[in-house]
Amino acid sequence: MIEVENLTKRYGPTLAVSDVSFQVQKGEILGFLGPNGAGKTTTMRIITGFLSPTAGRVRVAGIDVAESPIEAKKRLGYLPENPPVYTDMTVNEYLAFVGRIKGVPRGELKKRVTEVSEKCAVADVQHRQIGKLSKGYRQRVGLAQALIHNPEVLILDEPTAGLDPKQIIETRELIKGLAGQHTVILSTHILPEVSKTCQRVVVISKGTVVAMGAPDELTARLQGYGSVLVTVEGPAPDIIGKLQVLPGVNLVEQVESSGTRVTLEVHTEKNQEVRADLARTIVESGWGLIELKSSGMSLEDIFLKLTTKDLGEEVAAHEALPAGGIEAESVN
């Protein structure tokens, strides 16, 4: 439904977006995740035809946005970061105006305005001036505006920014409800939003795509950097020595020890299931296995790992030193 190919955008010498490519299937909700200033808004603005790219192309429903912008824009609904509202208009006036310029037929205009106001829960303020509404209402008026011409594709730039927790949940439900009939791209720097609403995630950092996939998939793919936490009753150095040599284990680190109990963090290789082996080795050696759990990375960890790559590598290099083993010995 949306095809983005090798998109690049330069502002003078600054590269805002560099060689970004991804696709969104019909009816899908794609989350666009990245820290502030990563290029999310720029990419979305290019998709909507507000900005033109330095290089690359965007197709919406098979229509090239640069070649036939009007046809593409008819199929697009867009909610920018700040809802584009005219503060001196009432909600109804505003939605009617947007409907007119978005090409809603005259006869259907009134019906559409009522429909979207109800859908976005702004019907109770329809005669109020937008300038006098709260941020939450304005945001929902913005969403109603994006929906007025019933577009196939919705581009939402941080749709839940500035809403209170209850409104955030309502907006998320609303967006989820749009999947199926609409194809949605939403950007956010808030992580739970992605795992809660999106079927697929594109993580963008410094203008480039650093990861792409379903939220679970992303977690799974990066599980390799993850680890197993194991609490054992027994002599720490022996345990570390024995576990260290198991296949699939990269490094064993002591996290804490109290009395005879030690908690170890076992770093594993990518996609290696070592928990059964760990348990067997510990039990067969006659130590007491107190607890064994996989400490899977949260989306938050992945996000940080991906978007602060340099920092992440530094930390990893530091951790790779044989400090774990030595430390464990010196403690005991």
Place this chain on the structure above:
Amino acid sequence: MRNILAVAGKELRAYFHSPIAYLVMAVYAVLCGFFFYSFTATYVVQTFRMQAMGGMGMPNMTINDYVIRPLFEGVLSIVLLLVIPLITMRLYAEEKRSGTIELLLTSPVTDFQIIVGKFLGALMLFGTMIVITFAFISTLFIYGNPSAKPLIAQAVGLFLFGASLLALGMWISTFTKNQIIAAVVSFAAFLLIYVLNWVTAYSSGTISHVLSYLSLTTHFDGFAKGVVDLKDLVYYVSVIVLGIFLTARSVEALKGRV
């Protein structure tokens, strides 16, 4: 066309929902009214004096020549230099400031439709000012008998003069998010092209001819006298088209399509 009207209607409503329309009309009405009153009063005093002297050897003083023409010549055009920036300053600057420019430029309407719509909206507000002017002038018909013919040329002239300024002011408004900057720069630019014909006073080369030709005033004099000259008509229409074209270029540049 529907898109153009939708945008024009939106602009017009925005003027009347904010104090701008009322302020602009009030300022114009007060200034125009004062000038009108002064010229009329002077005329009345002069004609009484002439009658007292028996009118010997004096030219025939008509209302058209001594009230209406000076009103247009110089005076009203200067008021417009001041008032038009107030109308055009918000056209693009406000859309840029509030972010609604994103709504307009991502809607299935062409830039041209938006620009013409905005221009028409501003033109309609300016139209009320022409109506105010002629409301004053029409009182002359009650107490005197001015010739109606030159009024048509004068109305056309005032309309074209104002429309040219509107088109240029709209263009200037695309460069900033700040309405005050848009207004100040527009006023300065208008004043400059207004006085361009002054160069003929101290220079007589080709450049001074060209500059004088480019001056808005040069081409207004004919209309003020009640004469519609094709040359002047072409000049004003060209300026309007140029203003709209420059606005379109500037909006293109906003999209990073330089």
